[in-house]
Amino acid sequence: MAWGPIGLGLVSLVLVAQASALDLPYVYTRWKQFTVANGLPDDHIFSVKSDGWRLWVGTENGLALIDKRTWKVVRTWKEEDGLPWRVITAIDVDPKTGDVWLGLFGGGLARFSGGRFDHFHQLNSGLVNNVVYGVAVENDNIWAATTAGASRYNTVTGEWTIFTEKNAPMEEIWNYGVHYRDGKVHLAVWGSGVLEYDVKTGRWKEYLDPDGEMEIDLYRDDGIVHVIVTGAAYVENTLWASSYFGASRYDGRHWRGYYNQDSGLPSDFINNIRARSANEAWFATDKGVGVITDYQTNTWVAYTMDPKTRRGRAEVYRDRELLRIVDMEVGIPHNFIINLDLDGNDVFVATAKGLGVGLGEDYYAGLRPEPRAVAGGGQ
Amino acid sequence: MIAKLLSGLLLLAGIGLTEEDPRLRELIDPDTAEILRRIHAVDAYTVPDLELRKDPNYARTPADIEPYSGVRPYKEHFLLQMQYHGPGRAKPEPEHVDTVKIGFLGPIIPTVSVATGGKSHDEETIGIKMLQGAQLAVEEANAKGGYFRRNIPFELVVSNDNGLWGSSGDEIIKMAYKDRVWAILGSIDGANTHIAIRVALKAELVMITSGDTDPTFIETNIPWVARVISDDRQQAYLLVDYMIRKQDYKRIGIIRSSNRYGRFGVREVKDSCRRLGRPVVIEMAYRLGQDDYSLQIERLKAAKLDAVVHWGNPREGAIILKQMRAMGMDQPFFACDRTISKIFTDAAGDLAEGVIAASPWNPDRRDPKLERFREAFRKRFNEEPETYAAHAYDGMNLLIWAIQVAGLNRAKIRDVIAARTKPWPGVTGDIPFSAAMDDLGEVFLARFEGGRWRYYSREDLQVPRGYIPPRDRVSRNLPTED
Structure with a gap:
């Protein structure tokens, strides 16, 4: 395990913008990295979920459990250990039961409970397809976003419900992500934008790209930036969405589109998203992590790894203006980011070559006057 | 020229290929050698410095049919x-x-698939042609020694994608993680192919389609896919230019299958007609496998059309044509490339005369490569190759070439295809890739004349083309400002 060191000597700050004091966001400067060298079953991390002291890591070849109290990989599971399929693309934990739900890439859905895996697939359940990209726990229900529709499993009644173009406004059925919060389920659908399901009323609402064209985004702030959506997150009555073409935010009244050209997004190719608030969202791109830390001022932090030195780097942007560069001995383990999780003040970054854990003991939301803000980590 | 060759030889030496099989060296031109040098030089954290394709405009779309052109x-x-x-x-x-x-994904067994619109109809006939083309390419490669670096044969792993809903995803998973294929050729149906490429993206596996002409296939920003057949967008542009810019038809109607192929196939026809000020008067959809189209044809007839466009499979196309003529509709009949099929001409009989279909290639082109392919195909399968066999042959040969030169590494196989500096010299013609890795090769119009299809280029028929701006839309002046 590589440790992100604490101390001024190991984290350097480069001022690249005006010398006068700026309000700046919190920057994560304490990072840990986990790879097969630390006991992970595979370096290609597809999913990560933090649950109390447990950190579940889904890889291309097995599941791992990291104990956050000791930061040790305490257990791994492969197919020979009962894991129904090797590739784990999504993880969620049922807060009521502690059951761990795994979305398996081509293997269906698995429940890990009491040390046993229960396997749900196309041929033994109401799971609509075995290629599962997203899993979310909604009250007693488990939602699975699959490549040919969404399925909902009621863990109390055992009832399955399938959602496709037959009973939901899915122009295409290729579900990519699912998220539940505050009474609403959001499906990120490749080719069908974001679909919102109101748990109370059972009604659907669709969010599509208003221009209806694949090759352009006509206006930046007229709706979701593209119909091929990879992830959705809903928090504080605000919807965040990611796509392979940029990102979107909707507060119920106004839309805002984000591209690399107008924000701190390292790339427009975004694999996934997690949101902490209406003000802060994290984007997993193919060139690093992009974090909008303050919506009003369009302030971003982009976390990358220098491929030559392997050192971590954080760049603070306002719009496209680079304000600060923070150099770190250890940062994210790779720039190809596949997934994310946020838990308390900490962040968990699943990359194509290792897991990154950013510790934010003194994390603060929004902006604060520098330099304390940029340095972070108690400096 | 000599300097370039010398430079290429030095590069080959630089990447350690001096002692390789001379057959392999024949496949590596100086540009490819430079690409190999760059991709072999990187570690897991570095991205090679490869020149990325840049297009001045999307899909060579004329300014007057660009969406929201103002x-x-x-x-x-x-x-x-x-x-x-x-x-x-x-x-x-x-x-x-x-x-x-190498994986092959295609509809080769007739089944029922919700994703493709119900019971499969005729697509397996196309899929089998595609499989034959792919098989021939693999067999020829093996006859030449197989995979040169290890003297082992190529093996085609064949999967049917016509099965359960979304089964193409399962098939790609199986090929990626169990069969351990190095690349995939497939498929035909747009819905299944979309499912497959999403899996290929996560599994990091090259997927080339030689049969899916749905324009949205490459409109996904996936760096792992490419297409070696001209899509419905390019076919539609030529058809519409012929119907409106050349023939000045004012009232165009559409009849199409109600599956994704029909729905997305006519999209560019409809959009282009509307943007040229001749919106499609009527669009009728039909359920696959129907035999009676009188309801749709009555509506088409009532619309008093100048021309009818059909987008669907050849069987349905022939029945519709016959019923149209029987019901007194003598308008010109235009159609998609699937119409260029023995199924269509056999069923339509004499009524096929004069039908015009878009074609992604010109099978009458004089080309020794094409002649060799035809001969080999006849010898192997005792029949003539058609569009889908020929394009699959090209796609599979491209994959084999990429594996030969890049070695057994999926990302590098992707790289050598993506970074190719020259069009792929296929039996269907040169295949130049766009920035989106789409086939931007020439498309043709096929007219059934005297009992056979004859192929015409845009120039042959003197079909006018709209102005194609040489700059992207964001940085160029608006049309009114130019």
């Missing part, structure tokens, strides 16, 4: 090629393999 868009996509930024290039080649597996 408005400068905030963002225009697909003009800069996507790069793969993952660590895959650093994966070591496997120590032991008995064969070099």
Whole structure:
């Protein structure tokens, strides 16, 4: 395990913008990295979920459990250990039961409970397809976003419900992500934008790209930036969405589109998203992590790894203006980011070559006057 | 020229290919050698410095049929090629393999699939042609020695994608993780192919389609896909230019299948007609497998059309044509490339005369490569190759070439295809890739004349083309300002 060191000597700050004091966001400067060298079953991390002291890591070849109290990989599971399929693309934990739900890439859905895996697939359940990209726990229900529709499993009644173009406004059925919060389920659908399901009323609402064209985004702030959506997150009555073409935010009244050209997004190719608030969202791109830390001022932090030195780097942007560069001995383990999780003040970054854990003991939301803000980590 | 050759030889030496099989060296031109040098030089954390394709405009779309042509868009996509930024290039080649597996995904068994609109109709006939083309390419490669670096054969891993709903995803998973294929050719149906490429993206596996003409296939920003057949967009542009810019038809109607192929196939026809000021008067959809189209044809007839466009399979196309003529509709009949089929001409009989279909290639082209392919195909399958066999042959040969030169590494196989500096010299013609890795090769119109299809280029028929701006839409002046 590589440790992100604490101390001024190991984290350097480069001022690249005006010398006068700026309000700046919190920057994560304490990072840990986990790879097969630390006991992970595979370096290609597809999913990560933090649950109390447990950190579940889904890889291309097995599941791992990291104990956050000791930061040790305490257990791994492969197919020979009962894991129904090797590739784990999504993880969620049922807060009521502690059951761990795994979305398996081509293997269906698995429940890990009491040390046993229960396997749900196309041929033994109401799971609509075995290629599962997203899993979310909604009250007693488990939602699975699959490549040919969404399925909902009621863990109390055992009832399955399938959602496709037959009973939901899915122009295409290729579900990519699912998220539940505050009474609403959001499906990120490749080719069908974001679909919102109101748990109370059972009604659907669709969010599509208003221009209806694949090759352009006509206006930046007229709706979701593209119909091929990879992830959705809903928090504080605000919807965040990611796509392979940029990102979107909707507060119920106004839309805002984000591209690399107008924000701190390292790339427009975004694999996934997690949101902490209406003000802060994290984007997993193919060139690093992009974090909008303050919506009003369009302030971003982009976390990358220098491929030559392997050192971590954080760049603070306002719009496209680079304000600060923070150099770190250890940062994210790779720039190809596949997934994310946020838990308390900490962040968990699943990359194509290792897991990154950013510790934010003194994390603060929004902006604060520098330099304390940029340095972070108690400096 | 000599300097370039010398430079290429030096590069080959530089990447350690001096002692390789001379057959392999024949496949590596100086540009490819430079690409190999760059991709072999990187580790898991570095992205090679490969020149990314840049297009001045999307899909060579004329200004007057661009969407929202009077408005400068905030963002225009697909003009800069996507790069793969993952660590895959650093994966070591496997120590032991008995064969070099390449996946084939296509509808080869007739089944029922919700994803493709119900019971499969005729697509397996296309899928089998595609499989034959792919098989021939693999067999020829094996006859020449197989995978040169290890003297082992290529093996085609064949999967049917006509099965359960979304089963193409399962098939790609199986090929990626169990069969351990190095690349995939497939498929035909747009819905199944979309499912497959999403899996290929996550599994980091090259997928080339030689049969899916749905324009949205490459409109996904996936750096792992390419297409070696001209899509419905290019076919529609030529058809519409012929119907409106040349023939000045004012009332065009559409009849199409109600599946994704029909729905997306006519989209560019409809959009282009509307943008040229001749909106499609009527669009009728039909359920696949129908035999009676009188309801749709009555509506078409009532619309008093100048021309009818059909987008669907050849069987349905022939029945519709016959019923149209029987019901007194003598308008010109235009159709998609699937119409260029023995199924259509056999069923339509004399009524096929004069039918015009878009074609992604010109099978009458004089080309020794094409002649050799025809002869080999006849010898192997005792029949003539058609569009889907020929394009599959090209696609499979491209994959075989990429595996030969890049070695057994999926990311590098992707790289050598993505970074090719020259069009792929296929039996269907040169295949130049766009920034979105789409086939931007020439398309043709096929007219059934005197009992056979004859192929005409845009120039042959003197079909006018709209002005194609040489700049992207975001940075160019609005049309009124030019």
